[in-house]
Amino acid sequence: MRRLVLLIAGFVIWSAAFLAVYAVQATGCAIGMEAGLLRGLLILCVAVGLVAGAIPLWLARRGGVLGQSAAIAAAAAMASTLLTLSGVFWLGPC
Amino acid sequence: MTPIRRHKELDRIWRTAPGWGRLAAVNHTVIGKRFMLTALVFFAIGGLLAMLIRIQLASRQSEFMEPGTYAQVFTMHGTIMMFLFAIPFFEGLAMYLLPKMLGARDMAFPRLSAYGYWCYLLGGSILIVALLMGAAPDAGWFMYAPLSSATYSPGINADVWLLGITFVEISALSAAVEMLVSILMLRAGGMSLDRMPIFGWYMLVVAGMMLVGFPPLILGSLLLEAERAFGLPFFDPTRGGDPLLWQHLFWLFGHPEVYIIFLPAAGVLSTIIPVFSRHRLVGYRAIVAAIVAMGFLSFGLWVHHMYATGIPHLSLSFFSIASALVAVPTAVQIFSWLATMAAGRPRFSIPMLHVFGFMFVFVCGGLSGVMLAMVPFDLQAHDTHFVVAHLHYVLVGGFVFPMMAAAYYWLPHMTGRQPVQQLSHAAFWTIFVGFNLTFLGMHLTGLLGMTRRVHSYDDPWWEVLNFISSMGGFVTTIGFALLALDLVLLMLFGRPFRRDPWRAGTLEWAMPTPPPSYNFASVPMGDIDGPSLAAGKGLLATPRGEMETLGVDPLSGRPEQIVILPKPTFLPLLTALATGGVFLSLLFKAYLLAPVFAVAVVALFLRWTAAMPAPAVLDAGQGLMLPNHRAARMPPSLLAMRFIIAADATAFASLVFGAGFLAISAPGWPPAEWPGFGWPAWVAVVGGLVALALPGRALVPQLVTVAAFTAILWRMEGVQDHAAPAALAALATWGAVHAAIGVLLAGWGDRRISAQWQRYAALVTVVAATFPALLRLLAEGAA
Numbered sequence: 001m002r003r004l005v006l007l008i009a010g011f012v013i014w015s016a017a018f019l020a021v022y023a024v025q026a027t028g029c030a031i032g033m034e035a036g037l038l039r040g041l042l043i044l045c046v047a048v049g050l051v052a053g054a055i056p057l058w059l060a061r062r063g064g065v066l067g068q069s070a071a072i073a074a075a076a077a078m079a080s081t082l083l084t085l086s087g088v089f090w091l092g093p094c
Numbered sequence: 095m096t097p098i099r100r101h102k103e104l105d106r107i108w109r110t111a112p113g114w115g116r117l118a119a120v121n122h123t124v125i126g127k128r129f130m131l132t133a134l135v136f137f138a139i140g141g142l143l144a145m146l147i148r149i150q151l152a153s154r155q156s157e158f159m160e161p162g163t164y165a166q167v168f169t170m171h172g173t174i175m176m177f178l179f180a181i182p183f184f185e186g187l188a189m190y191l192l193p194k195m196l197g198a199r200d201m202a203f204p205r206l207s208a209y210g211y212w213c214y215l216l217g218g219s220i221l222i223v224a225l226l227m228g229a230a231p232d233a234g235w236f237m238y239a240p241l242s243s244a245t246y247s248p249g250i251n252a253d254v255w256l257l258g259i260t261f262v263e264i265s266a267l268s269a270a271v272e273m274l275v276s277i278l279m280l281r282a283g284g285m286s287l288d289r290m291p292i293f294g295w296y297m298l299v300v301a302g303m304m305l306v307g308f309p310p311l312i313l314g315s316l317l318l319e320a321e322r323a324f325g326l327p328f329f330d331p332t333r334g335g336d337p338l339l340w341q342h343l344f345w346l347f348g349h350p351e352v353y354i355i356f357l358p359a360a361g362v363l364s365t366i367i368p369v370f371s372r373h374r375l376v377g378y379r380a381i382v383a384a385i386v387a388m389g390f391l392s393f394g395l396w397v398h399h400m401y402a403t404g405i406p407h408l409s410l411s412f413f414s415i416a417s418a419l420v421a422v423p424t425a426v427q428i429f430s431w432l433a434t435m436a437a438g439r440p441r442f443s444i445p446m447l448h449v450f451g452f453m454f455v456f457v458c459g460g461l462s463g464v465m466l467a468m469v470p471f472d473l474q475a476h477d478t479h480f481v482v483a484h485l486h487y488v489l490v491g492g493f494v495f496p497m498m499a500a501a502y503y504w505l506p507h508m509t510g511r512q513p514v515q516q517l518s519h520a521a522f523w524t525i526f527v528g529f530n531l532t533f534l535g536m537h538l539t540g541l542l543g544m545t546r547r548v549h550s551y552d553d554p555w556w557e558v559l560n561f562i563s564s565m566g567g568f569v570t571t572i573g574f575a576l577l578a579l580d581l582v583l584l585m586l587f588g589r590p591f592r593r594d595p596w597r598a599g600t601l602e603w604a605m606p607t608p609p610p611s612y613n614f615a616s617v618p619m620g621d622i623d624g625p626s627l628a629a630g631k632g633l634l635a636t637p638r639g640e641m642e643t644l645g646v647d648p649l650s651g652r653p654e655q656i657v658i659l660p661k662p663t664f665l666p667l668l669t670a671l672a673t674g675g676v677f678l679s680l681l682f683k684a685y686l687l688a689p690v691f692a693v694a695v696v697a698l699f700l701r702w703t704a705a706m707p708a709p710a711v712l713d714a715g716q717g718l719m720l721p722n723h724r725a726a727r728m729p730p731s732l733l734a735m736r737f738i739i740a741a742d743a744t745a746f747a748s749l750v751f752g753a754g755f756l757a758i759s760a761p762g763w764p765p766a767e768w769p770g771f772g773w774p775a776w777v778a779v780v781g782g783l784v785a786l787a788l789p790g791r792a793l794v795p796q797l798v799t800v801a802a803f804t805a806i807l808w809r810m811e812g813v814q815d816h817a818a819p820a821a822l823a824a825l826a827t828w829g830a831v832h833a834a835i836g837v838l839l840a841g842w843g844d845r846r847i848s849a850q851w852q853r854y855a856a857l858v859t860v861v862a863a864t865f866p867a868l869l870r871l872l873a874e875g876a877a
Contacts, residue, residue: 065378080419094408
């Protein structure tokens, strides 16, 4: 089952990063968090998502057809994390 | 044993009895066909409603229907097509095909398939009867609050939707669990996951999406019904609720739903195109990755239906980029299909004509989807007929055309006859031309400003475009009538054939057609052809009087167990009838009857577990001795329980999200008086922790937990006054119900299955009992 888990691991991490950023942003704005601090927290979430996303990519580098699919999926997930959450670098947080 | 004798023996064991015995059917071939046939009946009803809409809009100031009736008609059109046609149809196709493609004799839980079918039929029938009685839902197929609240939608119309659709969704969730376990565990010996037919991969991802996609909507429906029936104000902004919570919960389901519908169709295309191109599928590995990517990305788009609700720009950027990004894995598949055709020597027979229809229509719909993903454009086109045109291009292109291809491709498998009529071409072109005539101009109608769901209009330009759309609609209907006639003629007068008329190579064509009740005379092991299977050269070739199929290791396909399936029984029908009793009691406000039916449901489900085989090791043939599933390390039911827990946890997470969302976003928070759980919360936490530590002896701690949550609910005040106590009451109810299920499983369930539930229910208890403190912190911080 490990290889099956590896296949979805990249996008599970993407989902976690996505939800974390959305939740932190919504909560931060609602409680009136200072803009610089909030942006820093959001960037931290994205960075953690990217670092964590590299793990399945590293683990999937060897191992058959499923391993190759897992590597493609993990790379796509990392790219998705960077693209979908890129707004934290250049848009106002609230 | 001769092949004829083996056939007779196996058929005696597996067949469905005639007459009343048909109501006890659990066989996947029978249930799959019933699902598809019933879905087609609903499709015809939905199509008829579409015609009524088109008549109404064909001319200015039309008085064909009064606005109230029109609202019921468009609501039911959308509801039927999404919930009663598209999803059940592919569920039926998957139930029919998956075991045959994967080399199994049936699905993992045949009674669950039958139960799901009856729930679907009964739930769908409630909606249709309501339509005939003039009491159909009328607040649009996505039932936005506050329009769907008791204030603005009095009467039972909205209740019919909320309860009827929730009833139907039981079938979707049961199908999801069924498909996941079947694909992972019931395959041919030696069929590793990376050698699995691509359709299996698509359905694996779709089933996973259904498992986490449907619970938010079920939860939302229950909350809205609780607001309508008992006044708990989850969506009422005057009492601490927020209508946007409904939109979040609905679209958390609603957007993945589009991909849940598209992916099975893409699976059909990935199966058919290589056969007719006479070339293997190009890019199998990239396609597997693309399916996984689509499955996840489709959940990150839900807010793109809510761009106009005043969400901060930063949040919009997440959803806008994700919406555009999902086009990438879609394109990977489309280019892979084109590459397969380019590399092979395509035969342009009827299924391929429909593949062409898909390519043209779906790509147009996909491109307008990318346009709508862009926030500035969406704000212009939001809620106009442009969106209506887009969604029809996506859904008809991405589902109906591939399913028509599937019908021509697999109907010979179901009937043993091949198409001969030239009507097929006429039907295709009539549908194709009619469809584009209906919806191409509708983009312009929308851009000119015509909003969806309007009953009448004045603009003469809108009239020209609407008249063209209406004519196109009728041409499309004629096309579907021709298609239906062609398929009936195929079934009656089609050319008989021997095996595998398309020279396909997948396992479903290795059996006689129409398929026998048991699928395979012997279960495939390694590379083996149809005649060898009939000659008993596979596994489980010697009938023992039980319905046996092979259970394998999910990854490698190594044979691990013999799964003994239940015989035909009326229990699924009776359980579905009792479940229907619960929903009808709630619908007609007979609240005292609902618990009676609920007890009946529980009692009937417990009956399901009455006749279990004793653990044993059996001869699987070819010198292989295997345990039956009762003696196996990982029986299918244990895996199923994990998936059920995953679905339940999604609903619970949605509830927690909902409460948190209200605390930081809804007006009127924090409430004047904070409701607390008090000392019973600590009792519940202790009960939960003990159950977590001792899942094998959880009866007493779960009883204590039920009592504690009951005490919390008993002491709770003001649930109708503010969303805060209402949300906490919902959490406490959730905890109580889960602990009660724990009590039942501890008393009557399988030990291993029970232990999994006890651990999960204990975690639910701890979160539910401690969440009020966090909620208060959030609300006071936001204030």
